[in-house]
Amino acid sequence: MAIExxxxxxxxxxxxxxxxxxxxxxxxxxxxxxxxxxxTHLSLREAQGFxxxxxxxxxxxELTEFMSSGPCVVIVLEGENAVLKNRDIMxxxxxxxxxxxxxxxxxxxxxxENAVHGSDSLENAKNEIAYFxxxxxxx
Ligand code: CMP
Numbered sequence: 001m002a003i004e005x006x007x008x009x010x011x012x013x014x015x016x017x018x019x020x021x022x023x024x025x026x027x028x029x030x031x032x033x034x035x036x037x038x039x040t041h042l043s044l045r046e047a048q049g050f051x052x053x054x055x056x057x058x059x060x061x062e063l064t065e066f067m068s069s070g071p072c073v074v075i076v077l078e079g080e081n082a083v084l085k086n087r088d089i090m091x092x093x094x095x096x097x098x099x100x101x102x103x104x105x106x107x108x109x110x111x112x113e114n115a116v117h118g119s120d121s122l123e124n125a126k127n128e129i130a131y132f133x134x135x136x137x138x139x
Contacts (some may be wrong), residue, residue: 001080001081002037002080002081003078003079003080003082004078004079004080004081004083004084004122004125005035005062005076005077005078005080005082005125005126005129005138006076006082006086006119006122006125006129007074007076007077007117007118007119007125007128007131007132008027008074008075008076008077008086008116008117008118009072009073009074009116009117009118010023010024010072010075010115010116011066011072011113011114011115011116011117012066012067012069012071012072012113012124013107013108013109013113013114013115014068014107014115014116015039015067015070015071015072015073016053016070016107017107019033019107019115020039021116022107023103023115023116024073024075024106025129026089026103027075027077027089029034029085029119030085030089031077031079031080031085032077032078032082032085032086032089033077033078033079034075034077034078035074035076035077035078035138035139036074036075036076036133036137036138036139037073037074037075038073038074038132038133039071039073040071040072040073040074040132041068041070041071041072041129042067042068042072043068044064044065044068046068047063047064047065047067047068048060048064049131050067050128050131051063051064051067054105055095059073059112061122062112063112065073066112066113074132074133076129076133076138082125083118083119083120083121083122083125084120086119087120088102088119089102090102090103090118091103091104091105091106092104093111093114094110094114094125095109095111095114096110096111097113103115103116104116104139
């Protein structure tokens with residue numbers, strides 16, 4: 001299997017709950033390495049830029065206001081099949097549909113405040129990683 005990199009974001013609801021360490025530990029337990037990590041507080045403009053692909057969706061305003069409402073943690077995960085593996089660890093977008101023991105089942109409250117983001121394809125992962133990190137910051 002190929003070694004991939006993917007972007008994870010621990011969202012403001014999860015940082016507020018104090019589960020940053022638990023989420024990062026879970027990634028490592030599942031065999032994903034932390035290639036880069038930074039705590040940040042996105043401006044509304046930064047959140048709008050990151051989620052530009054969703055700009056026509058009805059929930060865009062709600063999503064970008066929430067993502068800029070408090071600190072989050074941006075992480076580059078690296079490992080075998082990292083894109084899909086991270087999505088398995090996260091669970092379904094809506095925590096009501098997420099499998100037991102996934103991060104969203106454990107820590108998310110609803111589809112809007114769903115604890116974590118993860119890139120949905122290798123191509124998007126490259127773009128999302130480049131949105132937050134320079135190549136020289138990945139180790
Ligand atoms: P994420 O994986 O970060 O990618 C896009 C986000 O849009 C998604 O997680 C959800 O948090 C959010 N989202 C998707 N559908 C809805 C919805 N119906 N209402 C509010 N937010 C949504």
